[in-house]
Amino acid sequence: MARSVISKLDCAVIGGGPGGLVSALYLARFRRKVVLINDGKPRAAWIPKSHNILGQERGISGDLLLKRLRRQITALHVPVIKGQARIDPVTTGFSVSVNRIPSFIARTVILATGIEDNQPAIENLVELREKGLLRYCSICDAYEFRDQEVAVIAADDTGIQKALFIRHWTERTRLIIPEDFLISTERSNQLKKARIRITRCNHFRLQASKAPHGLWIHPEHGPSRFCRVAYVELGSRVRDSAFAHLKGLHRSTEGYLVTSIEQRLSIPGLFAVGDCVNLLGQISVAAGQAAVAATEIHNDLLDWG
Ligand SMILES: Cc1cc2nc3c(=O)[nH]c(=O)nc-3n(C[C@H](O)[C@H](O)[C@H](O)COP(=O)(O)OP(=O)(O)OC[C@H]3O[C@@H](n4cnc5c(N)ncnc54)[C@H](O)[C@@H]3O)c2cc1C
Incomplete structure (x- = not known):
């Protein structure tokens, strides 16, 4: 009308x-x-x-x-x-x-x-967002997950910088990044110094877990990893x-x-x-x-x- x-x-x-x-x-x-x-x-x-x-x-x-x-x-x-x-x-x-x-x-x-926000290509995105298992703003809520297992889903150097930022709240930080992304020597040294673990994979599935409460990350190759929450840092x-x-x-x-x-x-x-x-x-x-x-x-x- x-x-x-x-x-x-x-x-x-x-x-x-x-x-x-x-x-x-x-x-x-x-x-x-x-x-x-x-x-x-x-x-x-x-x-x-x-x-x-x-x-x-x-x-x-x-x-x-x-x-x-x-x-x-x-x-x-x-x-x-x-x-x-x-x-x-x-x-x-x-x-x-x-x-x-x-x-x-x-x-x-x-x-x-x-x-x-750019989103990861996963089927259960809405479910995981609603359950608070996928996070988008570390300044807002990383404090709630201090000293816990936290994953950072990244695609490029900006995502790696976010992982280094989040590492301040927890030593148990894991970076999930595509296999072919070239990490610069400087960043690689920073990641080593911060003892951030890295999972290289192009495709993964995410599964909500009740006990322990959190999220399973299933990469297409290699072992599954548990985290309390995953931060989406894809721009x-x-x-x-x-x-x-x-x-x-x-x-x-x-x-x-x-x-x-x-x-x-x-x-x-x-x-x-x-x-x-x-x-x-x-x-x-x-x-x-x-x-x-x-x-x-x-x-x-x-x-x-
Ligand atoms: C999961 C999550 C947790 C967060 N936690 C916190 C927190 O704890 N503390 C905090 O301070 N911040 C938090 N943030 C960030 C916070 O949500 C944003 O900073 C805030 O929403 C920004 O407000 P805004 O008005 O700029 O944009 P928005 O809240 O995104 O609102 C913009 C609106 O404009 C509408 N719009 C766009 N184009 C048009 C158009 N052409 N015509 C009509 N409407 C249009 C959109 O559809 C949308 O409804 C969080 C964000 C996320 C995603």
């Missing part, structure tokens, strides 16, 4: 994860006309229980945190629209389409579209369906959006927050950037002549 075009929305927020929700919260409390558009599942929804969120001493699941944030903005009457957004610059700001239907004209836009890509087509948008070689310290992008009126701009993918970072971007927008739109 065609949506009527609303002119002069102060801001369209694209993305319903922590970055987008906190942006909308601030803008609504600045009495700005704002909508939030979200498509799909925020990365934050995959968090089984986070122990590094401000004031949550017993931890909180990603789902519950998102639910609470959604309640906070709904109470402020922010419309939450389900669908895939795409933006195009126009003279008065941006035309925002939802599911290809031109829906809003917004004076400013905050992109909070997040990233998508990620920025979710860019809203803006991939825009000309003049500065992005890093990895595809991240390049912002100023006020979260401004290279196109005036456009801002970005959260995982899509930042290698330190953390909720507190996304929330802080959202507060900065929303306040910048509010100040930009103040019109006292």
